[in-house]
Amino acid sequence: MNGLNPFVLFAASIFTSNMILANFLGMCSFIAVSKDIKTSLGLGQAVTFVLTFTTVINYLLYRYVLIPMNLEYLRYIVFIISIAAFVQLVEMIVERQLPVLHHALGIFLPLITVNCAILGVSLFMVIRKYSLVQSVAFGFGSGVGWTMAIVALAGLKKRLNESRVPKGLRGAGITLIITGLMALGFMGFSGMVQIS
Amino acid sequence: MNGIVNTVAVMSGITGFLAFILTLARRTVGDYGMVEITINDKKKLEVRGGDSLLSALSSEKIFIPSACGGKGTCGYCKVKVLQGGGAVLPMEEGLVPADEIDEGVRLACQVKLKEPIKIEIPDELFNVREYSAVVRKIEDITPKIKHLVLDIVEGGEIDFKPGQYVQLVAPPYAESDESVQRAYSIASCPDDKGFIELIIGYVEGGICTTYVHKYLKEGDHVNFNGPFGNFFYKDNDREMIMVAAGTGMAPILSILRTMKSSGIKRRCSFFFGAKTRDDLFFLDKMQNLEESLFDFEFVPALSRIGPEDDWEGVRGRVTEPLMKHMDNVENKEAYLCGSPVMIDAIVKLLIEKGMDEKLIYYDKF
Known part of the structure; x- marks a missing residue:
């Protein structure tokens, strides 16, 4: 067991081990959806929600099904299936209850299924041997960190619309450069706590 | 051996459990049950919920005009929703003006049916039908414009007002993997109920025009629906001024043919704009x-004709002879058909001449 305080873990997963800025996971929707702050926030919430719950589900599956039966090596396929099923469930619920959000997220909600940040968090949890409480803190924190990064990027992109970007860099090029700069900035937090 | 059985059992158990939960969710959260649509306070329909209003109406044989096939990009399928349409989506705000949104106008393709809904549509949309037809004739009348005659199959008949349009359905073909609908004015006379004539110009990269120009052959089956549109012949005794360019001749031709067959005695002039001699047709x-x-x-005007070319008609833009003719706007009404740029320009000129805006009817292509 890893003795980290869940609150420390929560803060670390936002600042020093941010899924996007430190691990570069979940880049596809990060780049594609960051055109508008409102939509980014919506997707960020969806990712946070899915991350928190899939981490819990996967923890329980791993701890109470896979470990007792010595089937740890099945974790990839089990995690992926449970994430896929959960996203599908969330999609149905969002479509019914929050049509505007559902519409804004469009194709991206199903894309969360293969968002590597989500599988990444579940795998980190297993590799780093977190407890249930730690896993929840880590999953939730990673989601918050992901949301923060995408909303920050959307804000920056809004400014970019009004500035002159060299032709060859427009679109994904400048986005990756900005992401790199943000990552450099976040490295400044690395003295706070290290969890890897 | 035991290991394999265990693995398979665990995986099946987990997957089976998740599948069970999802099926349960589909039966509860994903099932919207039957939803009632009330149209214009008189017609009530009972349809399966969860679909878009546009597709639910079209499966009930009520056709709302739509060019993009429900993707929310053309903005044609406007419907007034009085009750129960859910929140307005950001996509609609881009296509429906703010004052219309305030009145409840929505895009039918974006309204999901989840609760009883009350809508208002123009009465004539009840007249809209889907027709299947066979191409009797398809021929080039200019290098870029084709004339089509479509026979409605099985003795079907269409009722329309001269000037209205239909939507031709281009099925998926070699260069397009989706079915699209495009609007074309009817050129034939409403007295001929068993067939319609269309005049279709080629648009570079256009899905439907490419289909018509490169793939459609005589004897082929096509579908269309209609009639739509509020640009049509108005019965009164004013002098008629008609202006069109290119394929815009179609609705005007329909109006003229109607006047001929009904023996209507009104003075009328038709100003037709084209670029070169090759662009003229149906002389x-x-x-x-x-x-x-x-x-x-009939006053044809050619805008790109050299001084050495043999041409007895008007040289230059169609606006010159038109303006000369319109020195006196008394007791005249205008029917315009063409590109938005051309129509906006002519409407502006006519209003400057003192014409009442209400007497200018137009159809922008």
């Missing part, structure tokens, strides 16, 4: 109409 039909109609004059 014989126009000459025939000039001879048979009560008082009709």
Whole structure:
């Protein structure tokens, strides 16, 4: 067991081990959806929600099904299936209850299924041997960190619309450069706590 | 051996459990049950919920005009929703003006049916039907424009007002993997109920025009629906001024043919704009109409004709002879058909001449 305080873990997963800025996971929707702050926030919430719950589900599956039966090596396929099923469930619920959000997220909600940040968090949890409480803190924190990064990027992109970007860099090029700069900035937090 | 059985059992158990949960969710959260649509306070329909309003109406044989096939990009399928449409989506705000949104106008393709809904649509949309037809004739009348005659199959008949349009359905074909609908004005006379004529110009990269120009052959089956549109012949005794360019001749031709067959005695002039001699068509039909109609004059104008070319008609833009003719706007009404740029320009000129805006009817292509 890893003795980290869940609150420390929560803060670390936002600042020093941010899924996007430190691990570069979940880049596809990060780049594609960051055109508008409102939509980014919506997707960020969806990712946070899915991350928190899939981490819990996967923890329980791993701890109470896979470990007792010595089937740890099945974790990839089990995690992926449970994430896929959960996203599908969330999609149905969002479509019914929050049509505007559902519409804004469009194709991206199903894309969360293969968002590597989500599988990444579940795998980190297993590799780093977190407890249930730690896993929840880590999953939730990673989601918050992901949301923060995408909303920050959307804000920056809004400014970019009004500035002159060299032709060859427009679109994904400048986005990756900005992401790199943000990552450099976040490295400044690395003295706070290290969890890897 | 035991290991394999265990693995398979665990995986099946987990997957089976998740599948069970999802099926349960589909039965509860994903099932919207039957939803009632009330149209214009008189017609009630009972449809399966969860679909878009547009597709639910079309499966009930009520056709709302739509060019993009429900993707929310053309903005044609406007419907007034009085009750129960859910929140307005950001996509609609881009296509429906703010004052119309305040009145409840929505895009039918974006309204999901989840609760009883009350809508208002123009009465004439009840008249809209889906027709299947066979291409009797398809021929080039200019290098870029084709004339089509479509026979409605199985003795079907269409009722329309001269000037209205239909939507032709281009099925998926070699260069397009989706079915699209495009609007084309009817050129034939409403008295001929068993067939319609269309005049279709080629648009570079256009899905439907490419289909018509490169793939459609005589004897082929096509589908169309209609009639739509509020640009049509108005019955009164004002003098008629008609202006069109290119394929915009279609609705005007329909109006002229109607006047001929009904023996209507009104003075009318048709100003037709084209670039070169090659872009002119149906000159014989126009000459025939000039001879048979009560008082009709056809004025073609060519804008790109060299001084050395042989051309007895007007040289330059169609606006010049038109403006000369419109020095007196008394007791005249105008029918315009063409590109938005052309129509906006002519409407502006006519209003400057003192014409009442209400007497200018137009159809922007």
